[in-house]
Amino acid sequence: MAIPVETFHLAPRAQGTLQARIQQMVAQGILSGRFRRGEKLPSTRALARHLGVSRITVTLAYTELLANDYLTSRGRSGYYVSENAPASPRFEAPAPRVETVDWDSVLARRYAGGPAFDMGRPPDWASYRFPFIYGQTDPSLFDHANWRLCAMQALGTKNFNALTQDQFDADDPELVRFIAHHTLPRRGILARPDEILITMGAQNALWLAVQLLTVKRAVAVEDPCYPALRQLLAQAGSRVAPVAVDDHGLRPEAVPDETRVIFTTPSHQCPTSATLPLARREALLARAAALGAVVVEDDYEFEMAYLDAPAPALKSLDEDGRVIYVGSFSKSLFPGLRLGYLVGSPPFIREARALRASVLRHPPGHIQRTAAQFLSLGHYDALVRRIGRALAARRAVMEAAVARHGLEVAGKGAHGGSSLWMRAPDAVDTQALAFALRSQSVLIEPGSPFFAGPEVPRQFYRLGYSSIPSDRIAEGIARIAAAL
């Protein structure tokens, strides 16, 4: 590989002759490991022209570097970093300087280092033998071949020219149409294109809803709930009222009077897996209407209903346009895809689109088009069925193993899903349990981060089965039972 001439810059106002400065510049590139042994240097002519110095100056500098064994020359073909050069094994930029900027006062807002919630999923989770974690897909179930074909198609010249342009704040009409015609009707929802916004996954959809609806407002969330939602609300300065769920999910009458926004997971309560019954759904919509509040419905994992037809979404009962619906392809395709969607009344979607445009313009066109192809060719439905069969089989193994060891299931979801919500004996702290199990290559998710606090129950835990092969489940559960 040749070292491009553009990487050479003479430091302004530096000491020394031009020749010495050029020598030093090349030597530092080699010493730092940035230029590697065998790499070709720019010709003396090219470097002289680039730096605006005479060619003889560069030639003299190179000659000196040859003599010191930093460079070798190969006849007429030019100058190369010597194989004997004192190179460090890999490039390291200079160590961070001592900070002279007072970042504590420069930063107007802080996001990092908030109260950490340990979801029991270390970055190297894939190296554990018994990963009862949640939310990662099993790559062995994915339809790589057809996804690649769809990606190729979306990169074909015709599609490509359309997708490479800046779309300002628009989405791929093919993806929006598929969601409107096929995905949403399965949830009982009929929506027009101006009621749909593509987002960077469900996380981005929730973030947009939180920014637009909740800043400094009174908000009701389920307790327990998805911890990242509470974090988003805290960042927005919302006044959060946790509303305890029971075995049937949220109790509408427990939503406080001053509530302006209600966040809920009616189909499959996160993390208890409870399904909100029809009567409560109607009561929740009536309660929201009476309060003048809106409802944000996170319909996560709805495709994973392999045991029984799921109830239609809460949004399907919404005649006022009061429900904002969050969907995602991350659970069923793959989390790294970052593709989800918001459905809501046009005034809300208009604002969400404008905010999204400020933050990031739009999700990449190529990814939207690839997903649209994969969906419309039926590969997605086939994938969902395949994942459903695998999860159904694993769930049967999970339930048998859990029953054999007498572990208590606190919630498992009527329709399917990919996790069991578990309750350990009251004296057990599942944070400590999760930590102890890691040394046995077992990962479980402690339940306490789902609760609002300040006093949180410590005995719950979640066992995900989307990433653990069936034949390891029994042994993994046995290890958990032994640790308990």
Place this chain on the structure above:
Amino acid sequence: MAIPVETFHLAPRAQGTLQARIQQMVAQGILSGRFRRGEKLPSTRALARHLGVSRITVTLAYTELLANDYLTSRGRSGYYVSENAPASPRFEAPAPRVETVDWDSVLARRYAGGPAFDMGRPPDWASYRFPFIYGQTDPSLFDHANWRLCAMQALGTKNFNALTQDQFDADDPELVRFIAHHTLPRRGILARPDEILITMGAQNALWLAVQLLTVKRAVAVEDPCYPALRQLLAQAGSRVAPVAVDDHGLRPEAVPDETRVIFTTPSHQCPTSATLPLARREALLARAAALGAVVVEDDYEFEMAYLDAPAPALKSLDEDGRVIYVGSFSKSLFPGLRLGYLVGSPPFIREARALRASVLRHPPGHIQRTAAQFLSLGHYDALVRRIGRALAARRAVMEAAVARHGLEVAGKGAHGGSSLWMRAPDAVDTQALAFALRSQSVLIEPGSPFFAGPEVPRQFYRLGYSSIPSDRIAEGIARIAAAL
């Protein structure tokens, strides 16, 4: 295509017999155009099971629909939407309901419908013959074949398994390494991985910087400047002081005393194309240090330096870690890619990473890996050279045409770029000019949106040449001259 059984939902608490409700549900699907002629319905057995009703009820409903010519039956193969069914030509969800929600009071923040700035680029700009617009790449210059190969490679099973997992807040290490080793050194910048964050394009990088640094703070921006930056600052509630630029860019001594953050485009001032001289760069850093301020350097379009080697970035002179650097691949690859990066001190990058994780987790892994492959195989450098040659040729044609018609160039950039900053006679309002030229298939960008106001000069305009073929430039300039 078969209509999936999951799209059938009986409305709860509806009137009428079960059979009548099933008939109505099917008929409405057909009447709305959602079910198309020739599509196959679920079998009576499957639908009965899905709805939890007896099979005879479904059979009776289907029989009635057969009699009414909504459905046909094809022997044992099942029921289909009749070719004679009274279908509407395409699916339309119900028209938006009358809004019962008072969105004005529900929305805590507003983003849409702010002061619009017309950048002279209608959504259908590609259908204009003479599009002197800015910021879109010319797809005919792009290396589709190698981009596709890299995308395939990034979708190979080995890469794919790594990229489909949720990366939490991490970036693709291969892309970060390439930026650190190859891209940034060309700008004179040496940075470590913890000083680099991948963003969803430069827009996302600027948004993150604005959120972290400027909320309710005193900020200096160049006047004129990129209008979307002023919009982001207004959304953040920053106190913005516009600092007039001259032919050499920002004047450091004009930065007000209370300034906490300075936004600048030193290599290629947006939109005047001025280059900030070394003495001013040093003075700007000294001024920032004296104020305890930080500097955000937007190094947009730096690859488009085809005439002369660009000066190293301001960031290369920064020994305090006071400069935050914004780069992008959107100008040189394609805008729809949405890939850029922030470079800054670790405390800043840590916060930016945490905020990005809240908003969207991370840019899609597949796109990061595809770009990393394209860059590291040298395709990117080849592309930049090819674009540079095309822009150099077009620029020569532009300058000749502009000179022939006696149009005044107010700024053109010493290193290259993709636009000329133009000045019309003082009496001309270039908004009106741009509007009038559209009827002649000519697009130009009025200059007034770049200025801070309230009183803005109306006689400037920008002529981009990244999207107009060389052989149309002369005619397009002639039309502008005639209109003037």
